[in-house]
Amino acid sequence: MELRPARPHELPLLREVERASGEPFRAHGMPEIADDEPLLLTELQRLHLWVADKDDTPIAWVGVEVLDNAAHIAQLSVHPAHARQGIGAQLLDHVQAWAAEHDLTALTLTTFRRIPWNEPYYRRLGFTEPAHPxxxxxxxxxxxxxxxxxPEDRICLHRPVSERA
Known part of the structure; x- marks a missing residue:
């Protein structure tokens, strides 16, 4: 598996990975999230994008924007066929290194509370809730x-760059 910047022609494939990664929400009583449309191509084009690729095909990706001097994770999607293999964590560590190179202070994101592959997952990777978002x-x-x-279902999390870089 290789981590690399996304290629422009792959943007539609990223939408498909995002769509597939939403399916597990259905089993958690959140069909509206599973049915939510992936980011538009125009939204993807404004992000810094990296993919994990297998056989030259993206199987996971992360999209980042700079927000308040932090690398804000706008989207992290891992195709369910490749979940639970540490790919998301590898992508986050890749972003962490990029953030350090660009003198950013932290990684930030918003996510669902109490969904196993959301808040608890990010907490296991060292993310905490900031006292003041x-x-x-x-x-x-x-x-x-x-x-x-x-709003009661969402949480802001951050991980200082210095903790992993």
């Missing part, structure tokens, strides 16, 4: 609420 993270949560995600 940055203005940018607060804006992300507000935008998620506007899209219909219940």
């Amino acid at each position: 940055s203005p940018g993270l607060q804006a992300v949560l507000a935008a998620e609420a506007e899209r219909g995600l219940r």
Whole structure:
């Protein structure tokens, strides 16, 4: 498996990986998340994108934007056929190294509380809830609420770059 920047022609494939990675939400009583449309191509184009590829095909990817001097994980998707193999953690560590190279202070993300492959997963990887989410993270949560995600189901997490880089 290789970690590398996404290639422009692969963006539609990333949407398919994201769509597949949403399917497990159905079994957790969240069919609306499973049915949610993946990021649009225009949204993908504005992110820093890295893929984990197997046989020259993306099987997982991470999309990052710089937000409040942090590498904000806008999306991390692992195809379910390749889940539980440490690929997501490898992608996050890759982003952590990139963030260190760019003098960013942390990795941040928003995720679902109490879904095993969301909040508990990120906590096992060293992410914690900030005492005071940055203005940018607060804006992300507000935008998620506007899209219909219940604020009580969401959490902001961060991991300082210095802890892993």
